[in-house]
Amino acid sequence: MEAVTKERMRELDRVKQRLQLGGGGDRLEKQHTSGKLSARERLALLLDRKTFREAGLFAKHNGRLFGMDGKDLPADGVVTGRGHVDGRLVHVASQDFTVAGGSAGEVHANKIADTMKASLKTGSPFIFINDSGGARVQEGVGSLAGYARIFYQNVMLSGVVPQISLICGPCAGGAAYSPALTDFIIQTHDAQMFITGPAVIKQVTGEIVAPEELGGPRAQMNKSGVVHFVAENDVEAVKICQRLLSFLPNNNLEEPAHLDAGGAPRDDDELNDIVPADPKSGYDVKKIVARVVDRGDFLEVQAEFAKNLVVGFGRIRGRSVGVVANQPSVLAGALDIDASDKGARFVRFCNAFNIPLITFVDIPGFLPGLDQEYGGIIRHGAKLLFAYSAATVPKITVILRKAYGGGYIAMCSKELGADCTLAWPSAEIAVMGAEAAVEVLFRRELVPAQDNGSKRRELVQQFSDTFATPYVAAGLRLVDDIIEPAETRAQVAEALQALAAKRDWRPQKKHGLIPL
Amino acid sequence: MAIEDGVAKPWARHGREDLQGSHSLTSPLARWARELVEPPPPDATPGESEPDIAIPESVLHVRPPLRLAEDAVCRSPIAGLVIAVLAAAGEQVGRRQPVMVIEAMKMQNNVSPEVDGVLKAVHVAPGDAVKAGQVLFELV
Numbered sequence: 001m002e003a004v005t006k007e008r009m010r011e012l013d014r015v016k017q018r019l020q021l022g023g024g025g026d027r028l029e030k031q032h033t034s035g036k037l038s039a040r041e042r043l044a045l046l047l048d049r050k051t052f053r054e055a056g057l058f059a060k061h062n063g064r065l066f067g068m069d070g071k072d073l074p075a076d077g078v079v080t081g082r083g084h085v086d087g088r089l090v091h092v093a094s095q096d097f098t099v100a101g102g103s104a105g106e107v108h109a110n111k112i113a114d115t116m117k118a119s120l121k122t123g124s125p126f127i128f129i130n131d132s133g134g135a136r137v138q139e140g141v142g143s144l145a146g147y148a149r150i151f152y153q154n155v156m157l158s159g160v161v162p163q164i165s166l167i168c169g170p171c172a173g174g175a176a177y178s179p180a181l182t183d184f185i186i187q188t189h190d191a192q193m194f195i196t197g198p199a200v201i202k203q204v205t206g207e208i209v210a211p212e213e214l215g216g217p218r219a220q221m222n223k224s225g226v227v228h229f230v231a232e233n234d235v236e237a238v239k240i241c242q243r244l245l246s247f248l249p250n251n252n253l254e255e256p257a258h259l260d261a262g263g264a265p266r267d268d269d270e271l272n273d274i275v276p277a278d279p280k281s282g283y284d285v286k287k288i289v290a291r292v293v294d295r296g297d298f299l300e301v302q303a304e305f306a307k308n309l310v311v312g313f314g315r316i317r318g319r320s321v322g323v324v325a326n327q328p329s330v331l332a333g334a335l336d337i338d339a340s341d342k343g344a345r346f347v348r349f350c351n352a353f354n355i356p357l358i359t360f361v362d363i364p365g366f367l368p369g370l371d372q373e374y375g376g377i378i379r380h381g382a383k384l385l386f387a388y389s390a391a392t393v394p395k396i397t398v399i400l401r402k403a404y405g406g407g408y409i410a411m412c413s414k415e416l417g418a419d420c421t422l423a424w425p426s427a428e429i430a431v432m433g434a435e436a437a438v439e440v441l442f443r444r445e446l447v448p449a450q451d452n453g454s455k456r457r458e459l460v461q462q463f464s465d466t467f468a469t470p471y472v473a474a475g476l477r478l479v480d481d482i483i484e485p486a487e488t489r490a491q492v493a494e495a496l497q498a499l500a501a502k503r504d505w506r507p508q509k510k511h512g513l514i515p516l
Numbered sequence: 517m518a519i520e521d522g523v524a525k526p527w528a529r530h531g532r533e534d535l536q537g538s539h540s541l542t543s544p545l546a547r548w549a550r551e552l553v554e555p556p557p558p559d560a561t562p563g564e565s566e567p568d569i570a571i572p573e574s575v576l577h578v579r580p581p582l583r584l585a586e587d588a589v590c591r592s593p594i595a596g597l598v599i600a601v602l603a604a605a606g607e608q609v610g611r612r613q614p615v616m617v618i619e620a621m622k623m624q625n626n627v628s629p630e631v632d633g634v635l636k637a638v639h640v641a642p643g644d645a646v647k648a649g650q651v652l653f654e655l656v
Contacts, residue, residue: 032572035579044569189579218582222630233575243530262537280624294537297530315537331594332623364621369595369648433622489536 019057019074023098031098035190036169037234039079039096042129045238046092047083054081055118056111063105066138073099076108077132080115082124085245088257091119094129097169102132104175105139109146116153123251125162127241130179130191131169147174154181159352162248166237167191167227172215183349184244184301186229186237187217193226225305225338243299247313247320248353255354256320262294265317265490272485275362275401275426279468282329285310285360288400289323292316292358292489298323301346306338307331308367311346313355317493322350325360326411328401335407336367337380344383344514351391356496359418361399363407364433381410382515388416390512394499396492399423399470399479405432414478419502420495422488423470423479430467434460437467587631588655592646596620600642605635609655616640616652629655 001009022028022038031038037045043052059076061068077099082091093112095102112128119126135143157163158181165179167187176193179185187193194215201207201214213219217230229244231237249256274287290296293314300312308331311324324343326333335343350357366372366381388395388410397411397418408429414421423429431437438446438459446456466472473479483491531537600617603609614626615635633655640652 033574035574035577037571037575041569041571189582212582213584216582218584232579235571235575265536268536280619280622282624282626290532291535294535295531295533296535297532297537299530317537328623329626332621332625334621364623367594367621371648435622 016057022074022096023100027098035233036097036131038098039094039102039129039131042166042168042234042238043079043083043092043094045235046127046129046241047085047090048087051084052081052092053083054079055115056080059107059111061105061107061136061139062142063136063139065140068138073105075099076105076111077102078104078108078111080111082115082118082122085125085242088245088250089122089124090127090245091115091122091124092127092129095132095169097131097133100133100136102169103134103136104132104143104146105136106142106146108136109143109150113146113149113153116150116157119161120153120157123161123253125164125245125248125250126157126182127164127166128178128182129166129168130171130175132175133170134173134175144174147178150178151181154178158183159252161251162245162353164241164244166241167193168234168237172197180226184228185220185226186231186240186244187220187227188231188233188237189217190233192216193220221302222304225302225342228301230304244313247299247315247355249355252352252354259294259315259318261317265493267484267486268489269486271488275424275485279401279428282332284329285325285327285333285362285400288360288488289314289325292492293321293323294318302342306336306342308333308336309339309343311343316358316489316496319496320355321496322346322355322357323360324357324412326363326407328362331367332364333362333402334364334367335381335384335410336372337375337377340377340380340384340410344387347384347387347391348514351387351393354393356394356396356499357388357391357412358492359395359397359412361397361403361408361411362401363404363411364402365405365407366410379515381406384410385416386512386514388412390506390514391417392502392504392506394496394502395419396495396499397421398488398492399427399429400485401426401428403427403429403473405430414480417504419499421479422491422495423474423482424485424488425470425482426485427470427473427479427482428464428468429470429473429478434464434468437463581631583631587629588633588636589651590615590627590629590653590655592618592648592650592652593627594618594620594625595648596625596646598640598642598644598646598652599624601638601640603635603638605637607635609633609635618646627652629653631655 028038057075061073061076077096079094093115116126163182165182165185169191171193192211192215198209198211220227221230229240231240268291271291289298298312298314308327310327314321314323395412395418412418470479470482474482596618599619603615609615610632614628616627618625636654636656638653
């Protein structure tokens, strides 16, 4: 090699090394002591070894005012490029808090938006690791326009490739709307997300609130339902992301990866004993889910939000499924506003990405109450009806116990397009509970003057003997078959196989009008 | 294509051995992987679980559970009838441990605190009708 060439190579090496250090030693040290990994370390954990190909390491910011001219901000504070997760192509953007606090200038934002365009062109998932102080104020409205470009691309990608956001540091103000437009948000214990911070809240309303109370994972998972997964730290956040990706296809034209089907399902007698004989007793529906999906491997989504409805991913004989299940041990398993929103969003995600839906039903109805009505349970509950009816993926419904009233319909009933409805012998499928029904039907006959309660008891018994079984519904063909609980895994697996090539069309339209 | 059986996959680490189902990779995934837009570089190690970076102890240390001010007060999630109180003031209770059973919508609903703690006071007794949002018990 000629001396000049050699020097050029050495120079390239030096420049790259300097830029890859980001904000440099001290700031990196500070990142670590505050319990966080650096932007590049997070990518190193997420991606298969030696697969990361960076684009835009040499990017320079275009700020000229307020002391920005000539300021060196390596990669403009965000590491972007492509790589592989378990051998599959993904595109990534990881904000570097050590460079100007990860603040988003115009070039920073354009790098992210360009990475998203590459995601769209190649049909590969987009993963955005957030750790940023917010807009780069020195760049003024240019920074704002940058955010808007990201949001626009979020919407272009929506429903085409899976989008996952990791919140590993601050994510405040407008910046929080990019994660909000993605499919899943994973937040770490120390991270915060909010639109207006504690300082502004204090100024405007006088309320004093700590940042973690306002936008920590407890607030954004349990209360707002904005976040889908909470991670203890950056390492766990990355692991959740990898596990989530394993259930998803790369884009809307592919199916999720198939794993080995394993042996033919056997009858599982344990399933016969989970639903208690006493209809007033609750139980944990996740025990049933765990025995139906492969190896009990169930990735629950929004585990701490609207716990009366359980949603998440599993596999049946190696194929991804989305599970939606009423949780009878919380709020009697009734559907309320939050549960309806949570369920509808999950059903739409599964439909967009070709993931069949398995619905387990044990629902006494929609939750009654003034706050529910004032909060718009009619509008929100309708979302679930809409999402299930619009879904064209295979839909399998298993009625475990109660299936009453509007709740029965909303939980993917036959009429909403379930391809296969199965009921356990414990199923009670009726328009309303026996006591309420008797009250409506025999209000006049049952005035206390004419009845001492025995007539009422007799009628209640008569109604529940007639309707608190799956046989009337099966007689009307609202249920395809009544099965022993032990057979559930085998029956669902067979139905999924039969429906693997399901085709279902909907009329051409710009888009449906889900009641938002 | 370098994807083979036996490579450590994130999903292979999940699930219980005593339940049904297999998680090993078979040909369909390999076929699907071949159709990648771009093959990974020859020296790549797909699904390699051990990263080549050192994770600082400060990142891995276990954080104390987050507490919100309102965690100390437990309110009824639903209107109904208290049918059992399972713990008394002064007892240690856990976030998944039922402290009270409320019958509502013809179901027995367990009520647990949002966080671990010691019961300071119980404000209702069996037989009481409660409204949604009514204070049931407080933690220290």
